[in-house]
Amino acid sequence: DSFEEQYYPSTCLVMEAGVRVLRRKDEPFNKLPFGRLFPRQKLFRDAKNIKSCAIVSSAGSLSGSKLGRFIDTHDIVMRFNHAPTRGHEVDVGSKTTIRVVNSQVVTKPEFDFAHAPIFRNVTIAAWDPGRYNGTLEDWLTSADYDLFTNYEIYRRRYPKSRAFLIDPHSVWRLWQSLQMFAGNRVIRRNPPSSGFIGLALLLPHCPQVDFVEYVPSTRLNGRCHYYSKEMNSACTFGSWHPLAAEKLMALDMNVADDMSVFQFGILRIRRPDKLLC
Template sequence: IMNVNSYIVPASNHILFHPTDSHDAVMRFNTAPTKGFEADVGSKTTFRLINTMVLTVPAYKFLEDPQYRTGIIIMWDPSQYKESLHKWILKPEFKFFDRFIKLRKKEPDQPFYILNPLNTWQLWDIIQENSPEKIHPDPPSSGTLGILLLMKLCDQVNVYEYLPSKRKMDQCHYFSKGLNPACSLGGYHPLIYEKNMIKKLNQGNDTDIYHYGRITLPGLNGLEC
């Protein structure tokens, strides 16, 4: 998800190389797979941003599933609003330290980073500053956290179906059958406010969004406020 302009194409057994894979780097989120979905989402994974629930809940099989061994892992855990790092370490939302130690022993060479939770709330402050009304201090979504991380690293970022295209449906993820409009509009996360802010930063046009599901964002170094 970077410098090369590309687009999502319809699923087809004849597609051998997805345009997303031509990007310099691709970030995937939480449990999102590529196997079996290459025609729609490509196969390349450079970063995977996960929340601590993915690491700690046994059903996600984070220690066993090979999809989590590809790329750099970045993990985040919600804290109370602007809680000190010391208090968060003593009482994280999900008690991930034991599982984290097991992972480091099993995969000592895989790059793995843990976000300081204060970064999450710094992003929330920016969302609030760009919102027309007061919003509840719930942590931003993994998607918006990932966008900000890539904007720090990249000259240009392409994001797909973050702002829903005309194909919008209540299906939460391309790889699951669960239906819930809160996945687009927000429940736990202030999604509608996040999406409004990101749309303001979009350098593409409405056709890119509503036809291809693509937004194009500048890196932070190129952003003019």
């Protein structure tokens, strides 16, 4: 009995973080000219008909996975930062609906966020954590990387684009959910990775999410990314982001069998029923 009282589904914790994009009507943006840059559209078009979603981590162990065809069968495909598909279609597919990008990618010249083709004709959800207890006004002047300048350039250049900013308060609420799940283990106070933020952003819109090569499979090869030769296990297990805690929580949400998770590298996460949470 006491066990059942303590048990609370981790998917509910993630849903309750309420990870979301900023809207025009949100304070203080409803009073600021900057807020008028936010798209009026919803995050996803045809939202009612979304049945399946794939999230493609950028992990090195996607190399040789041949999961491309599987990934492309999903209604929505989420990718991260500047992770390419060209030249890697067999392993990671070619469809991209949405990219979650961190503020370094929006800001650093080498990524050329406002012009590069990889960021065009897809939905963009850009994030920057700001300070843990900072207000949204603070955030506008103290983001870790000033993503606002290039966001504005991008939105003016492509006014019809679906390019959004993620509510930084909701990123920190997600961190709190992670700490709640971890219980007595103390999670360092750094924001979750783009991968975990992406999962939390997508789950409310999607009855079923297949997260590919997030929890490492037996293909684990020490490489950081499938698109580069860099060897770095920290990319998989974490150094700055609380990545290991995220992955333990994601594994707790998983409904697929071990064969699927550890041989194929596919985690399946179902959106919880409202009555459950």
